[in-house]
Amino acid sequence: MIQLNLEDSNDKSNGAFYFNSEKVLCTGQIQLTDFLEKHVMNSELPDSEEIILQNINELVPYESKLSTPIYIYSKKRLVYNFLSYKNSFKEELTDQLGFQTNISFSIKANFNPSVLKVFHENGSWASLVNKNELLLALKVGIKGDNLIFNGNGKKLSEIDLAIKSGCYLNIDSLFNLNHTIKVAQKLYQNEDLRNKFPVKLIIRVNQTQNAQVHQYLNTSGDACKFGVQENQVDNLIEIIKSNSNLVKLSGFHSHLGSTIKAVDIYHESVKNLVNLVNMTIENHKIDSLEIINFGGGLGINYERFASNTSKIPKVELKIPTPRDLAKVIGSHVTELKNKNIRIVVEPGRSLVGDSCILLTNLLGLKQNENKNFLVVDSSMCECLRPCLYSAYHHIDYVKPLNQNGPRELVDVVGPVCESGDFLGKDRYLELPLISENENASIYLAIMDVGAYCSSMALNYNLHPKPSEVFIEEDESTNGSKSEVKYILTRRPDTLENILGSFTDFF
Amino acid sequence: MIQLNLEDSNDKSNGAFYFNSEKVLCTGQIQLTDFLEKHVMNSELPDSEEIILQNINELVPYESKLSTPIYIYSKKRLVYNFLSYKNSFKEELTDQLGFQTNISFSIKANFNPSVLKVFHENGSWASLVNKNELLLALKVGIKGDNLIFNGNGKKLSEIDLAIKSGCYLNIDSLFNLNHTIKVAQKLYQNEDLRNKFPVKLIIRVNQTQNAQVHQYLNTSGDACKFGVQENQVDNLIEIIKSNSNLVKLSGFHSHLGSTIKAVDIYHESVKNLVNLVNMTIENHKIDSLEIINFGGGLGINYERFASNTSKIPKVELKIPTPRDLAKVIGSHVTELKNKNIRIVVEPGRSLVGDSCILLTNLLGLKQNENKNFLVVDSSMCECLRPCLYSAYHHIDYVKPLNQNGPRELVDVVGPVCESGDFLGKDRYLELPLISENENASIYLAIMDVGAYCSSMALNYNLHPKPSEVFIEEDESTNGSKSEVKYILTRRPDTLENILGSFTDFF
The missing domain is CATH 2.40.37.10 (Lyase, Ornithine Decarboxylase; Chain A, domain 1)
Structure with a gap:
């Protein structure tokens, strides 16, 4: 048997x-x-x-x-996709307008370390949402100051690790700011950490326009758990200013959603964010701003072959390219020229999908x-x-x-x-x-x-x-x-x- | 630093x-x-x-x-839930009608080995859908002839392992039957395996009634990938009969869906399956039938506390109990008495949810x-x-x-x-x-x-x-x-x- x-x-x-x-x-x-x-x-x-x-x-x-x-x-495709972003942002925004630009891969789209390595070798930053993604990015060799720590629910231990790593820290809510200050206060007692302070904060603003995507892929609007409303920003800035030995405001961020198929949708959000940066500099006399992060969200054309095998009609769907996005951004940022502000985007799907x-x-x-x-x-x-x-x-x-x-x-x-x-x-x-x-x-x-x-x-x-x-x-x-x-x-x-x-x- | x-x-x-x-x-x-x-x-x-x-x-x-x-x-709750099934099926169907009954836990609901162990210690069979679930069940100590191998997409290597383990093998489609015969043919060349033949097959019949559950939890009807239509059963039986040295028909199976909240829904499916067994015995002169498997699917009352914290009204939702299900089955199986047919159900959610x-x-x-x-x-x-x-x-x-x-x-x-x-x-x-x-x-x-x-x-x-x-x-x-x-x-x-x-x- x-x-x-x-x-x-x-x-x-x-x-x-x-x-x-x-x-x-x-x-x-x-x-x-x-x-x-x-x-x-x-x-x-x-x-x-x-x-x-x-x-x-x-x-x-x-x-x-x-x-x-x-x-x-x-x-080859991974490299091509990354260079499409990098080169068109360089040409449209650096060569023509003088902005530094960075492409920051959203790890959540694909956490295969080999994928991240390919992008890193081509100069990518990384955007991440928790401790494990942070540890992965560091392990692959991306430096802390090329990392953006997003996310609406950070544990205190994650904020601690993010500060020690020198990340940009996204501020997604009032409690997130309070927690960050609390962790910074405790860490700052350690003299060895002095060079990590003040901690670089990026406020995520919850925009109101409709991203025209599946409800689960929409990350803007009142019913959305991400970011702070525009009318809460002043309050956050006051708190940041009154803790200036611990934290500083390094920038603003918004992200509308994922699988976006029309570049027009970005116009308003780019304009809003640029206004916010300008008003912050003027009204709050803040000179620490160094980043404006327009998020990610470009779709890909999943249906380009669909008419071969389904009744989905063949339409020449013109998914926006990285260059289209760079041009939209370029058309709204002229006021920010010569202010040493770096333009960042955080693609995921359109880099790897x-x-x-x-x-x-x-x-x-x-x-x-x-x-x-x-x-x-x-x-x-x-x-x-x-x-x-x-x-x-x-x-x-x-x-x-x-x-x-x-x-x-x-x-x-x-x-x-x-x-x-x-x-x-x-x-x-x-x-x-x-x-x-x-x-x-x-x-x-x-x-x-x-x-x-x-x-x-x-x-x-x-x-x-x-x-x-x-x-x-x-x-x-x-x-x-x-x-x-x-x-x-x-x-x-x-x-x-x-x-x-x-x-x-x- | x-x-x-x-x-x-x-x-x-x-x-x-x-x-x-x-x-x-x-x-x-x-x-x-x-x-x-x-x-x-x-x-x-x-x-x-x-x-x-x-x-x-x-x-x-x-x-x-x-x-x-x-x-x-x-x-304690796991044990209580299991014994509710075991005891009410014993009382309603064994004590009153003389049927052997078995409760077969659907591993897909929860694959924590400690959960499976609790049920096994109380006499549970297990229903599973692939090689890994089979290996888990064997590791926990459940014997092959207390296992039912379901699933609409079995690899040849999985069928091979299932036969060697002595499982009941669900037949979900014509190709599934053909594959099973092919694997059996090859295995039968090994004399050591003689006691595993003929392989015990259970045909899953795709019933047509509406389970009244979420489309993803519905497993019956024409648009469903599971089971064979009733009008295909005769053909399958002919193939089984002409390969009687390799495979035998051991029973029938149907499963309507999951989260079922009304016991009435089972009436028709139980009646159909009983008819099918009777007709098979009469028309095809098959005496190898030993199992009738009514599947699982009982819901649990997820919303029983909902009126405390939501606008969901407090309704006295009477989710069917195991005893209700046993009684429905009991009301239709009298014709099968004294035919040595064992009644099996395959609960998952209602045992562990x-x-x-x-x-x-x-x-x-x-x-x-x-x-x-x-x-x-x-x-x-x-x-x-x-x-x-x-x-x-x-x-x-x-x-x-x-x-x-x-x-x-x-x-x-x-x-x-x-x-x-x-x-x-x-x-x-x-x-x-x-x-x-x-x-x-x-x-x-x-x-x-x-x-x-x-x-x-x-x-x-x-x-x-x-x-x-x-x-x-x-x-x-x-x-x-x-x-x-x-x-x-x-x-x-x-x-x-x-x-x-x-x-x-x-």
């Missing part, structure tokens, strides 16, 4: 592979297709999906070791009279956005099935025991065969999962968080071919990872 | 405490209040909230070591002209249900603030950087002082978080999953006082737990 070996849960096929600390999975060559060639000729970076899909064929043999689902990133796909294996086709289901091995656990925000993620086969059959209406669903576990509804996709042997090597790609997917992943149903792989192209490209490496940046969870904290598990 | 020590991330205040493998936190005594006394006199178990809140005062000194948020369970509260510390009160926010240190990460399903969880102070002030309308929100991060909206609660020193020791309790909270927890914003503590009463109670122990069943995540799988973190 066969003994069931619980050690199997270690999934040795993975373990043996990872624990030799080998990170490079394999190498290969990118063959530029006509599609890519055309884009490159136009000096536009091709969609990262294209880069990734071109390379998946080389990665798939590793599936037996890695096991799907897998997040696969294009490092389109850099990654989720590779998933088809488990089977299920049909009833009214509905077809493609059951795949990824789920709401790896991509919660469809369930949580009714968000669209484009889904297609990695290779066309080549059946020349008609496309049928399907729902793409995962194996999690919950009806909210779907990845896409009402898509037109070719149907695979139902027979038992044919589907094992059919893969689908869920697009644009770089932001708020891995960072919001669940272990619901004890689902392991999956591996994450970077596709890196060699810098020294040679004609139309470039060497690529496949780098493992995250090992998938083992059962021990998931349950190791429970005292009755071992 | 002070050097920032990244080892701080280990949170030694916790670490030192846990790593001596001390699980008993402290002991104390339950003082029965009038409220409890009254309930006990009525032979009804008091609300676990009352038991827990009575004991929190002794636990709070440990907060500095444990740090909030903390899930706190009443072990009301056994647990989430203890959270108040970080501060935030006010704008139109809105008050109580900002606490727990979040959507520990309790996703309000954000995901607009679910109500009752929230109140652990101790009344005693300010005799009026109750004001507040939103209770967490520190996560997302507007969906709320725990309760539009509640009437006393307002704490805004001054900086007063709030540190104010705790709130979020009620009824035993089901689908810890098991759906996120590490979004790098939030650590919190500790879980059991309150255990000594068996030998003495008058109105009983000895209690506080048992640590889960250590909170460290940053290393959360980021240890990333190759660029270390």
Whole structure:
């Protein structure tokens, strides 16, 4: 009789592979297709999906070791996205208007340290919301004075750590200011910390305009928990002034929401914030201002391929680019010239969202009279956005099935025991065969999962968080071919990872 | 100058405490209040909230070591809930009608091994949906033939493990049956496995009635990914019959949804399933049937205290009890008497939901002209249900603030950087002082978080999953006082737990 070996849960096929600390999975060559060639000729970076899909064929043999689902990133796309911000802000605001500018990556969008490292190597600051994100940023090597500590609910111990690290500290409420002063008072008794004082504060102002996004992605207006109302700002400034040995006002901040699709929405908030800075300098005679932080929130075009596989009409949705945002800002900041004020933005989604796909294996086709289901091995656990925000993620086969059959209406669903576990509804996709042997090597790609997917992943149903792989192209490209490496940046969870904290598990 | 020590991330205040493998936190005594006394006199178990809140005062000194948020369970309530099912099913169905009955805990509701252990010690089976849940159940000591492997998307390797373990295997679709036969074929070549064949299959039938619950909690109807339509059953049975050396039909299963509040909803589904069993025996001459599994889904009364702190009216909502469910089943199964068919139900929420509260510390009160926010240190990460399903969880102070002030309308929100991060909206609660020193020791309790909270927890914003503590009463109670122990069943995540799988973190 066969003994069931619980050690199997270690999934040795993975373990043996990872624990030799080998990170490079394999190498290969990118063959530029006509599609890519055309884009490159136009000096536009091709969609990262294209880069990734071109390379998946080389990665798939590793599936037996890695096991799907897998997040696969294009490092080139991460760099491109960051430089789009950095360069357009430099050109529009530094070269033309003389402002220093900084791009500060919002860690909450994706906390894979390899992602943060790529941005850091290109000069990124980081915006964060708690102690753990702060420790991650410091570990990756970002200096304290390039960090902005946001968040509406900071513990005293977090404020303490933020001050010691030399971060800019966002002030989100009156109690947040009171707590910060209290912690500073205590810390200041330590002479060694003298150079950290006064603590650099940035007041977050809760703007009133409508960001026109999902209610959960809206972070402005009266019903919003973030920031202080404009009419509370004077009071906060008075408190800051009367504690000038401990804290100073370094700037203002606002953030409207996330997935913003119209640049016009920024006009009013930029104007308001600039006014606030001017009035503060005039009315309060404050000369410590050094930062104006316009937040993040630019959307990405999740639906750009949607008309291929759904009834969503093909519209030329013009998502604002980093340059569009820089221009909006540029059109309102002239009054601030020569005041030594640095312009900061905090993108998250638009830096990382389109850099990654989720590779998933088809488990089977299920049909009833009214509905077809493609059951795949990824789920709401790896991509919660469809369930949580009714968000669209484009889904297609990695290779066309080549059946020349008609496309049928399907729902793409995962194996999690919950009806909210779907990845896409009402898509037109070719149907695979139902027979038992044919589907094992059919893969689908869920697009644009770089932001708020891995960072919001669940272990619901004890689902392991999956591996994450970077596709890196060699810098020294040679004609139309470039060497690529496949780098493992995250090992998938083992059962021990998931349950190791429970005292009755071992 | 002070050097920032990244080892701080280990949170030694916790670490030192846990790593001596001390699980008993402290002991104390339950003082029965009038409220409890009254309930006990009525032979009804008091609300676990009352038991827990009575004991929190002794636990709070440990907060500095444990740090909030903390899930706190009443072990007594877990046992009581399980025995309510077990005893009423025994009385209604075994004693009166002669059926064997089994209660099979749905692990997905809560995968804390200590919870599963409590149920197992009282005779529970377990229902599970993938390999990891299977390994957990086996590790806790539940035998394979007391396990039901459900799920709409099983990998071949999972089917393989399930067969080796001797589980009942749910058949959710045609492809699922084909895959199972394929795996069985391969395994059967191994003589040592002979006693596992034929594999015991349970067909899940997708019923058509409306469960009257949130769309994500509905698991029946045409648009649902679970189960097979009734008109597909004959075809499946033919395939099973023609592979009778490999698989046999052991039963039928249906599950309507979760949070069901009216027992009437079960009538039709029970009747249908009983008919199906009868017809299968008659038409297909199948004598291998041994199980009829009516699924789970009973709701709990999340809103029973709601009128205290909200405008939700006090209605005497009569949530069906386990006995109500047993009676409904009993009223339809007489035709199955003496056929050696075992009745199984798979509760999750109703076994564990009301056994647990989430203890959270108040970080501060935030006010704008139109809105008050109580900002606490727990979040959507520990309790996703309000954000995901607009679910109500009752929230109140652990101790009344005693300010005799009026109750004001507040939103209770967490520190996560997302507007969906709320725990309760539009509640009437006393307002704490805004001054900086007063709030540190104010705790709130979020009620009824035993089901689908810890098991759906996120590490979004790098939030650590919190500790879980059991309150255990000594068996030998003495008058109105009983000895209690506080048992640590889960250590909170460290940053290393959360980021240890990333190759660029270390």
